[in-house]
Amino acid sequence: MKQGLMLRSGAHAWHAEVVKSELIMKGCDGSVLLDDTPTFTGEKTAAPNNGSIRGFEVIDEIKSKIEKECPEVVSCADILAIVARDSVKIIDVVVA
Numbered sequence: 001m002k003q004g005l006m007l008r009s010g011a012h013a014w015h016a017e018v019v020k021s022e023l024i025m026k027g028c029d030g031s032v033l034l035d036d037t038p039t040f041t042g043e044k045t046a047a048p049n050n051g052s053i054r055g056f057e058v059i060d061e062i063k064s065k066i067e068k069e070c071p072e073v074v075s076c077a078d079i080l081a082i083v084a085r086d087s088v089k090i091i092d093v094v095v096a
Helices: 002-007 011-025 056-069 076-095
Strands: none
Touching: 056 076
């Protein structure tokens, strides 16, 4: 996650967007991380989210690595909560 934040321009804005959209406005259910399927439009591409939140690839990479070690144990909401917590720590170190 730290590498993902460091490589992105606007990492602070990315973090703020995800936290505002998912944690504050909707509660931390992780639904904004849902991808499209043939029969379902996920929240990533559904209006009004489509194009409004960035950085999904960072969370997708984290989820993929966790799934390899602990399949079907950690939810997207869990990852979002941990990413929010840890990114605040990382950003604080970078800004300070």
